[in-house]
Amino acid sequence: MTDTPLIEVRNLAKHFGPVIALSGVSMKVRRGEVMCLLGDNGAGKSTLIKTLAGVIRPSSGDFLLDGAPVAFTSPRQALDSGIATVYQDLAMIPLMSITRNFFMGREPTRGIGPLQFIDFKHCNAVAREEMHRIGIDIRDPSHAVGTLSGGERQCVAIARAVYFGAKVLILDEPTSALGVAQTSMVLKYVDQVRRKGLGVIFITHNVRHAYAVGDAFTVLDRGRTLGTYAKGEISMDSLQNLMAGGKELQTLSAALGGTV
Numbered sequence: 602m603t604d605t606p607l608i609e610v611r612n613l614a615k616h617f618g619p620v621i622a623l624s625g626v627s628m629k630v631r632r633g634e635v636m637c638l639l640g641d642n643g644a645g646k647s648t649l650i651k652t653l654a655g656v657i658r659p660s661s662g663d664f665l666l667d668g669a670p671v672a673f674t675s676p677r678q679a680l681d682s683g684i685a686t687v688y689q690d691l692a693m694i695p696l697m698s699i700t701r702n703f704f705m706g707r708e709p710t711r712g713i714g715p716l717q718f719i720d721f722k723h724c725n726a727v728a729r730e731e732m733h734r735i736g737i738d739i740r741d742p743s744h745a746v747g748t749l750s751g752g753e754r755q756c757v758a759i760a761r762a763v764y765f766g767a768k769v770l771i772l773d774e775p776t777s778a779l780g781v782a783q784t785s786m787v788l789k790y791v792d793q794v795r796r797k798g799l800g801v802i803f804i805t806h807n808v809r810h811a812y813a814v815g816d817a818f819t820v821l822d823r824g825r826t827l828g829t830y831a832k833g834e835i836s837m838d839s840l841q842n843l844m845a846g847g848k849e850l851q852t853l854s855a856a857l858g859g860t861v
Contacts (some may be wrong), residue, residue: 603666606631607800608653608684608767610683613662615648615824622648623659624824630769632802638804639810639820639844646804649821650771653802654686655679683768685756689777695747699739703728703745703761731760735790752783756790769800776810788814808844812837820844 604724606629615623623645630636640646651657652664655673666669666682673679676686693702701708704724710717723741728742735756746754755775772791776784776861791814797800805811811818818835820827820843835843 604631606665607667607797608802609663609665609668610649610653611663611665613649613652614660614663615652615657615682616660616702622824623652623662624762626821626824626826628819628826628829630802632800633795633798634816635801635803635814637818638802638821639806639808639818639840641844642808643823644821645729645824647773648824650686650802650804651772653679653684653769655684677845683766685762685765685767685769685772686771687755687762687774687775688773689775692748693754693758696745699732699746699757700724700728700742701766703731703742703757707765727764731764732757735793738784739791750783751779755779755783755787759787759790759794763794763797763799767799770794770804771802771804773804774806775803776805776807784810804856808837808841810843812840846847 608630611627613626614625616619621648625643626649628636628638628649638646639648648657652659655676655678658672658674666684671682673682679686694705697705700721708719709723711720712718725742729739732739732742737753737756746757749757759770759772759775775787775791779787788810791801791803795814795816803811803815813834814830817829818840818849819829820840830840
């Protein structure tokens with residue numbers, strides 16, 4: 602297996618006029634690895650993933666895919682190159698069927714010329730089978746996707762990206778609004794995706810969720826990289842302290858009698 606990272610960014614910077622959103626971020630994501638991207642609000646996580654997804658272009662720095670420099674000008678270019686992003690809103694239409702949401706924009710058709718139509722029989726079979734692979738039994742994929750739980754909808758979005766050939770999966774706060782059982786479902790599926798050899802960038806505020814599934818952790822603070830650590834190099838408490846302010850948090854805890 603090649604040691605070349607699927608994705609590597611070096612000293613990536615992004616300026617919006619006088620506002621510095623990223624000021625030198627470096628990160629690597631390898632095959633079969635879950636890289637957890639941690640940081641408080643305003644740390645630069647959203648700007649970084651939008652850069653990787655082709656939504657915005659960096660002001661400077663290097664962005665490499667499979668060792669080759671890339672400069673995406675649109676999300677479609679990133680998607681066609683194997684970088685799929687699942688945002689918090691999931692980009693789904695609740696009143697449309699599970700099948701239509703699964704194949705949205707990529708519907709297979711039958712027929713010739715102007716007499717083409719969507720092959721719903723094939724689409725329904727694929728949607729049912731792909732969800733069954735991850736342990737979700739869908740009796741009727743023609744039901745509205747809004748009837749699924751939050752965790753199941755997250756899994757639909759992830760399964761969709763994997764089915765259409767993603768090499769790198771970017772997950773934007775996938776467990777932020779989920780209960781315990783639904784979170785467990787999503788984390789279990791992320792582990793399945795890793796075992797298939799995909800690279801995963803898992804963005805979260807929740808250190809427990811990150812530590813449960815992550816192989817490595819990159820912490821951002823005000824647009825810069827505080828550090829990258831393998832799981833065996835840092836404890837969950839140390840990771841929490843680094844993300845939440847380190848010495849400042851410990852000082853506040855001591856001042857309040859250890860209640861923080």
